[in-house]
Amino acid sequence: MENYLDNLIELDENAIKKYNSTLDQEMKEILAYARENHIPVLLEDTAKLLFNLAYKLQPKNMLEIGTAIGYSGTLLLSASKTSLTTIENFESNYDLAKKHFDSAGISENVNMLFGDAFDVLNDLASQNKKYDFIFLDGPKGQYIKYLPILKNLLSDGGLLVSDNVHFKGMVFMEGTIPHKKRTIVVNLRKFLDAVKEDPEFEWKELKLGDGVMLSKINRKD
Helix, strand or coil, X not given: CCCHHHHHXXXXXXXXXXXXXXXCHHHHHHHHHHHHCCCCCCCHHHHHHHHHHHHXXXXXXXXXXXXXXXXXXXXXXXXXXXXXXXXXXXXXHHHHHHHHHHHHCCHHHEEEEECCHHHHHHHHXXXXXXEEEEEECCCHHHHHHHHHHHHHHEEEEEEEEEECCCCCCHHHXXXXXXXXXXXXXHHHHHHHHHHHHCCCEEEEXXXXXXXXXXXXXXXXX
């Protein structure tokens, strides 16, 4: 029997039509710039999934870790027309994202925060902020470190969407992991295990793109 997350990931025809109309010339230029300058952006299948989730859920408050140059944030706001708080730690990306949000006419719906994600997340938690939808696309080796804070920031019933959790398939590698990638892979495995072992999370792991983990929180008081 299909559960909540199975139903949620089914693509909505109207969502995909809107997604396609969102990919105007400006969005294509953002993508082209990112690729030319080796700035990671969403893979197409992941972008469609993210848009579809935001479209179907229509969350009131969204949080994004890893603004990059504003591509995913623009998609989220095009799908939901609510509010987005987004965190970025690279000044050049931050400035470009601000420009793109301004150009798209969505700046009033965006709260851009500059700084190390761990510090910013702790600050948000200290303010008792709550979010219905969190998109995690920051440093992969830090996901496990962020998880307890993100869980605290989620509204009851809220959804955490974590991207690149398979890290080019290395999470499934047997034997020796390349030295430079070992810490990231080990920490991602810990992150995935922590989500799966938490009784308050309903989760679904997707092999879409570079791996996506969906985690819906159902608090047990």
